[in-house]
Amino acid sequence: MIDILTKNLPILVVLCPLITSLFVVLIPNIFFSWILTTLSTFLTFLFSILLYQEIQIQSHISYALGKWMPPIGIEYIIDKVAIIPIIIISGISFIATIFAYKMIPDEIEKKSISKVYSLWLLAIAGLLGLVTTGDAFNLFVFLEISSLASVALVAMGAQKDKQALVAAYNYLIIGAVGATLYVIGVGLLYGITGTLNMEDLTNRISDLNNNKALIAGFGFMIIGIMVKAALFPLHIWLPRAYAYAPSAVSVLLAATATKASLYILARILFSVFENSENLINNTLLYVILPLSIIAMFAGTIMAIYEKDIKRLLAHSSVAQIGYITLAFAIGTKASIAAGFIHMFNHAMIKGGLFIAITSLGFFIQKRVTINNLSGLGRAMPITFFCFVLCSLSLAGLPLTAGFISKLYLIKATISSDAIWIAILILISSALSVVYLWKMIEVMWMREGRKIVVKENPTIYISLIIITFFNVYFGLDASLVVNGSFEAAEKLIGDLK
């Protein structure tokens, strides 16, 4: 029994939310559909923990779906790299589901709640499938499952603010164009290599280094994934989608959605195309590096001038994605590890910040803008305390998780003789303090209307969990750091 379980773990991680999503839609009762969703995400999290333990022993699991042997059949690959986004997605989705208990009934009419939970699980299943699959076309299918489900979830915000519809529409159109570009790339690669399996692709690409179709295919794939990962000029869909989605959905998407795509980006760059070094080095140096630096500053500056807090956090996400891709762009082992560390930490930081801000919105019952934050810090001390801790973590103060990721990022840039990048990172982090302080100041210093708020444990429990991890991984980061360095070693080997 246990043996069958451990053998099938790679598919169970994806199937558990996928199958439950079919049943949740049938349950009319709000409470029971929430219970089932929580159970399912908890099981998924448990499976991914088991998978993590399995990975420590085996270091590479290849799962042939339906016993069709790869490269003909679809292969699911779990290795030390893939386990990082799997843990992030399953863990954060569990915490976000706990948070959803009060938030979703508050914002969505009763009859569509079970449908929302169904879409919720479908989005999680799509994201998990995205990171486990080792088949280039299967990846496209999961990409679309996750993005269609998230579009529908974002559109659910329309019951509070009709702008959610336009946000969802833009997300859909831009996302669909991105996914289609990715498919063109896969098609071109299939045309010249005759395979869709990623490991097989790596081997067959090595013979055709200067093939034009290869370069074109690579370009299409990278652009498609960059749209999904919201790298700077392709991030237009992100702020609106995060800002107008229902609160719980914002938390889920902000913490997980782009992480999966960033992982795919890393895998395409460093694993699938590892044999065409020239192509990769040029892409990293002339495309991803400048775009990441612009993203760092553009995101931060947009956030400084933004009044709407959810949008502010979304702009800050654009900047943080810039840090992660910057780390990838430097391309050394240390920097890629730093990218993964920041990917993990940013999921916790942004998850925490979004939970804090949306629970403020829950109590004041209107859009959270900088003006109606005033005095809320004193009215809601627990939420405010966690918010401050997460903010400090985002700014990168010592003893928080954000410090660890900034530390390793700057160490990596200095060791690869790019001091100017380290300076730019420091400037951008300093600028991020501006918008964080702006919020904290208004919440704590300014006298607001007297509101009495009774903080509800069902809301702040998830915030406390996520803040605890923010502090814990700032004090003892060995788990994340070791995992990330192992992942980086697996990705680029001993080449550099």
Add this chain to the structure above:
Amino acid sequence: MISSTIGIWNYWIVFCLMMIGLFLVIGRKNFLKKIVGLTIFQTSVFLLYITFGKIKGGTPPILNESIDSIYSNPLPHVLILTAIVVGVATTALGLSLVLKINKEYGSIEEDDISAQDLVDYHDDIETRKSVDLKFKQ
């Protein structure tokens, strides 16, 4: 030169359709027309895949030991079957969103909608100002 250019005419069709679709998605302000463009864009990719799979004079890929023939690759067709399903889902979701937008805003022109959103935004600021004023008094 000319024969090789014309010989790959189906790639030219794919290329033209792709550009028409992408232009509609980017250039049109009407939400419905954008979806039309997206569908054309996706269909061009389906044609691209099917073109890869076809060999001139190729037979269907049926296992037959007596005849030793060239056959067309079936895999791209199967992939496209999946992609068509995804495309239908995307179009359906997009159209339902357009319906909802039309119901809420009374228009599906991007300019109208962003103008309305802007008006709402300013209204919001004005009401907040007046509320704040009242509160101070």
